[in-house]
Structures are given as C-alpha cells and as structure tokens.
Amino acid sequence: MYEHLDELEAESIYIFREAFNKFDHLAMLYSVGKDSTVMAHLVRKAFFGKIPFPLVHVDTTYKYPEMIAFRDRMVKEWAAELVVGRNEEAIAAGMGPEQGRMRCCEKLKSEGLAQLIEQHDFKGLFLGIRRDEEGSRAKERVFSPRDKNSEWAYKDQPPELWDQYNTSFSADTHVRIHPILGWTEINIWEYIAREKIEICPLYFAAEGKRFRSLGCMPCTGPIASTASTLEEIIAELRVIKDPERAGRAQDQESDYAMQKLRAKGYM
C-alpha cells in the first residue's frame, strides 16, 4: 500500500532529482541533525547510493563534540564530499551569544553560509527545514529564490503550482531548495525507524535528558526525557506539549525572531 511516508519519500526524491537536473553548482547543508541525516538518506535513494554534490557544514565552533565526530564518521561512510565553512573574521573578533543571540546567529550562521555560497559559487542549496518547525518556515516554497545578499522576499514569493517549481533564475541569485518541507517531526522519526537510519546519539536520552533539536552549545538545551529508543521517542512526541524548537534560545529572543533572521538568509 502507498502510505503517507511513501508519498513524502517519493516527493522528496522527485525534488532532489529536479534540482539535480536543473542546477550545476549544488550543495546540501548538512547540520548533523536528524533532518539533514534523513535528507542524506533520501539523496542516496534518489541517486542510487551516491551523494552527487558536496555536503556543507557551517561550523560556528560552538557545536557539540559528539556532533563533529558523528559528522566525520557519516561523511566517510557515505563517501561524500564535505565542505566546512566558518566566518573566521567574526570568530577571530570573538563573536559569541553573549554579544546578542540574534547577532551571533546572523554573524556565525547566516554570514558564514553566505561566504560559503560566494566562495564556491553555489547556485542551489538544499536545506532540511520543515513547515511544522516554526511559523515563517511554514510559509516557504520548495524552490525559494534569494537575491545576491541571500535575502528572502517573503512578502512577494513567486507562485509554485502542482509539482512545477521555479527552476530558472537570473545569474546573481541562488535558490534554496527544501526537499522535506512537508514532513513533520514525527514523520522524520517514523522514517528513521522504518529505514533504520543512524542518528547522532545526542538525540537518545542519557541520565534523564535528551536533545530534541541540535544546535550550538550555548543556545541549545536538552529536554527532560527517558526516551532512549526510536519507539520511545515517537511515543514521547505523540504526547509532548512543547514545540520542537523550545530548547533553541535564539527563537525565543523576540516575537518574530525567526522571521527576521530568515529574511536575512538564516536557514
């Protein structure tokens, strides 16, 4: 039977293949989290075991050591190319969350990413954002054009009809491609369980705590949980009262924090 997860998978594969056909300089943002690890699996499904474009990781230097170890191991296992980008100038100047969380995100993540795009002349970038994560992401298109400053014209997005996407762009823009936009957090975990995908160990509970969303150490907190298996995590998510990104401090900075960050090129 053709089930909801089958449909999500098929749609994501279709999107990867569309982008691969239409764009030359592609890359996939690999944040080491569950969503981008699921994306890597979908890429291998789409291209019969290969990852035919580089994986990009924006390193803020504030990531958990477990994340870096997991990243390096998986990249090797998948025989993928990894490009690590850092905003060295901002890091050298001592940028950190104590100078303002939104400012830190903008410098180390948004700008770090913009620098990478420019250095490598990436024309298309896959991102693992999902509509159910947060309100401004819910409004996204699958193929979302950005100007040369990476800005998102969220008030005037082009139409996207059926499975036809905007795939022609002028030379000074890049496009953000969102292959798992329609997945929910539970879909991701159900799919991880179904496909037996290996996931960063920080997601599983140890000593009564686990991470539900992974990010930088100073701004990401674990939740109280005893869920140490995939089945327990899925059961926990069915009854949990908090939103997924509750442990991400930058989201809580102001009423429209994420919209403002994202308009300027945040993921």
Place this chain on the structure above:
Amino acid sequence: MNLSDSLKIVIVGHVDHGKSTLIGRLLFDTGSIPEKRYQEVADTCRRQGRPFEFAYLMDALEEEREQNVTIDTTQTFFQTSKRPYVIIDAPGHKEFLKNMITGAACADAAILLLDGIEGVREQTRRHAYVLSLLGIRQVIVAVNKLDMVDFCREVFQQAENEIRAFLHTLDIVPTYVVPISARSGENIAAAQGGTVWYNGPSILSALDTFENLRADTRLAFRLPIQDVYKVGTRRIYVGRVATGSVEVGTQVTFLPSGRATKVKSIERWPQGGAQVAGAGESIGLTFDEEIFVERGEVLAPSNDLPIVTEEIKAGVFWLGKRPLQKGETYTLKLATAEGSAVCVDIEERLDSSTLEVIERHAAELHGSESGTVIFALKKAIAADLYLENGPLGRFVIEDNFLIGGGGTVRDLTAAEGSQKAQVIRLDDHFATEPDGNMIDLTRSRGSIEFVVTGRFGDRLAAGERVLFKLRGPKQIEPVALLAYEHNFCFTFSREEDFIALVLFSTAKPATQTAAADIAI
C-alpha cells in the same frame, strides 16, 4: 505505526470570513497544537491587548498579525482517528491570489468558508471559480459566524441557498453544507448545542469521508521521464509515476519520440527487484534494449497513449506581474517537458469574480484574470486532457524566469504525422465481435478512419444494428462522416462514462440473394 493515506485540504473564502480562525480551531480541537505554542499566542495577544486570536496560530508573519490578514499560504498538520491531514491556508485577499492558487493547486478537497451574515462576496466567487478551474470536486461549504445570530436557522438557510445557486453555475455540487461557528467551535469537531436543528456531519466527520486523489492508480499509466542516470554500465530512466501502474514486461512507448520497448526492471535503492510500481512512486526503469530518449518524454502503455500535440487550448489563470500577451513567446512546462510556446490567441478573457466574458480575442490577460488561451508549441509534447488525466493535462507558463500562470488542457490538436489515424475495418470488427455488433472506441485516442466493405452495408440494410461505444463527443464526427458517406442513420445517447451510438440503415436490401448470402 499508524499510517494511512493523508488528505490535503485547502481552506478558501472571502477575506475576514474566518479562514485562519477555522484552522486554528481545527488544530486546537484535534489537539494538534503544542500547549506552549498556544501559550505563546495567548501571551502575544495579551501583550498587544487583544482577545485570543486563533488566527495567530497560522498567521505567523509580523505583517500578517499587524494587518490582521493572511499574506501567504501555509501548510499545517493535524490528525483524526482516521488519517493525517495537511491543511492549506490560502489568503483571501485579492492581492494575494497567486498565493491562494499555489496553496489550492495541490489539494484533494476544499472547505469554502462563508460568513453566514454577509453571504457570498467577491472573493467567495473568485475562490469557488479557482476550485472549479483546478478541478477540485470534494467541497464542503462551511457557513460561519452563526454564533453572532444565535444560530438562527433562517440565516443559515438563506446563505445555503445563495451559495448552492452560485456553485451550480460552476458545476460544483458541494458534498456538505455545514453551519458552524469557528470561534465557539460549533460543528467543528462536534455539535455543541447551538445548531439543534442541524443533523448533518461536523466538519471533521465530513472530511473523513473524502478521498486522497493525488496518486490515482485507476488511470492509464503515465511516467514523465525526469532524467537518465548512468549507474555502472546501465542507463536508468528515472521519474515519478504520475498515474496508473507499470509492471516488468509491459509493452511501453515513449512519446513524442514514438520509441517502443518493454520494461526490463524497476529500480530502487537499496533494493530493486520490484515487479510493479504505482502512481506517486519515484522509481527508475531499465528497458530490454538500449534506448536514447531525453527528459520530457512520457512513457505510456503502447495500447493507451497520450496525444502528441503542437497546439493546446487551455483554461489559463494568470498570476504574473506583467500581463500575458497575445503574440508573445513563453516557456511552457507540462510534466517534465518544457519548451517555447507562443500565445496565439486569448479566445476569452473572464472576470474571475463575476465569471462574465469581458472580451473575446483579447490582446492581454492581466494578473488575477483567467481565460481560454491557445498556445502553439515550437516542439511537440505528449499531453492528455485535464479531465481525463490531471497530471498530464496541466502546465505552467514561465515569464521572465518565474512561473506566471497555470493552465488546464481543454483541447489538443494532434500534431500532424505524429499519430497515424487508427484504421478500423468495419467488416472484420463486425464479424468477430463476440458480444454482438459492438465496436468499443473508449480506449482509442487520436483520429479514427473507417474502411467499409460492401458486406457491411448489406448487413445494415438487412436490419442489423451496430453499437459504437465512444469516449467523448469528438468521436461522433468520424462515425457521422461514415454515416454521411454511406447513407446510414444513427442515434446516440449519453451514458455514465461513454457515449452510445447506434448505427443502422433504412435502405432496402440490395437483392434477395445477397441477403440470403449473409444469413448463412
């Protein structure tokens, strides 16, 4: 795991008739909103000194909340005991019609929301028209804000009559008309005592009766080729099955190239080896022989092909900033095919609110307008009529890099030489048809030619009749031509999914011996 087919629903209606509130209520009543998120909205509302706004759960952008209007389409999720739902919130304001259509295009079903006191308004009509353009047939009309009139039955009935009469003009018959209050929750998940006079289903139970129509395996097999990958020494043709299903060994034809072959294997990663693949699946295929075709070709069963065309007549809705102009060249994308298309005529330009024809043979179609448009393609493509096969019968038009509008194919002219007319020898058919004198053309496409032998005319003259089963009115023409040339008569009637045409003759039998001959 509790998985089943999901249903995508779009919620449309006039601005301020309560779409975002209804969605907030659906999410709340199905327990789909994390309590923190609810608290967050409650806090924001308190800070801004207004009562709790369900709409804030959907209208996340600052501009949307400040101006109390939905700007862009949102998708969100809830689950009933039956299945998961994706709700598409579509902006009601005219300015944001492109966002509304973006949202509505992928829906299986729609809730058309109507303020019971205000009744049918401009955007109600426009949105209903979009539903008919997109071919959405599973429709619930929700008559809202009845708490404001103490759930007065007469107010509801008046609104119901008005909307039914209007939808009738669009050929839409709403499956349900439900009296609700999105704010108080009446008839959303269940009745709450306000509408004691109503005994139909609530919104949620009505939705549970609808069907997922996105991956239809009952239609003919269509696979638009997305790309060709070289994996090892093999060429794998990849794509997403649009409709129908395919099996290893099926005799298939690529169009427009016309190359025919057999399916050798169905490829997936990490395990291949499946014998069958159905609508909605992203797959790879290999074939018995080396074939070189490109993206844009459509793979179909050799005995049930789409039409190869260089001219498309379509219902077009235009969303671009610049108008669609007669004589201009655009890029037309249909399934995975794309190419240059000249807009040769805008036959009718409609007012999409009143649906009146504003102009015939117009020079331009402006943003938010729709009409009947003819495109001439530089290169032939394979397509179906929208009513027969949705995914192969719809397309987008690109203007200046971006999608400027969409269209649904109403008529196709088969490209010259692309498909030979199907020749039907009437004597043969006539003699071999096991269930009597019946000729079934419901699976035939393209043009048909009849070759008649003398014996056929004699048998009709002897009083026999032949039933032709036709797929549509266009097939009447070749039969009528046959009747004209040979001086036969016919009658026809419209059946549920075909046209029954009976051919007979009123001529006298030529000679006694000839008639006796046939009787043997």
